[in-house]
Amino acid sequence: MTRLELIxxxxxxxxxETRGFAGRSCLEASRDLLxxxxxxxxxxxxxxxYVIAQADVVAQRCEFR
Structure with missing residues (x-):
């Protein structure tokens, strides 16, 4: 489960703070809020x-083809 917390x-x-996001997806999820x-x-x-999300792996594979 993913979530954005405001304190x-x-x-x-x-x-x-973002919780449950992998890789750069936390930045994308919080962009509008920021x-x-x-x-x-x-x-x-x-x-x-620094965890590589599945979507990031697919994107990296596409870049090298």
């Missing part, structure tokens, strides 16, 4: 980002 701090700062919220002050990629 709003006491000073109004917003932290977003644009709506405004400027990003920092990014931290988790181990899930």
């Amino acid at each position: 709003i701090g006491p000073a109004g700062e917003i932290r977003g 644009q709506t919220l405004g400027q990003t002050t920092s990014d931290r990629l988790t181990a899930e980002f």
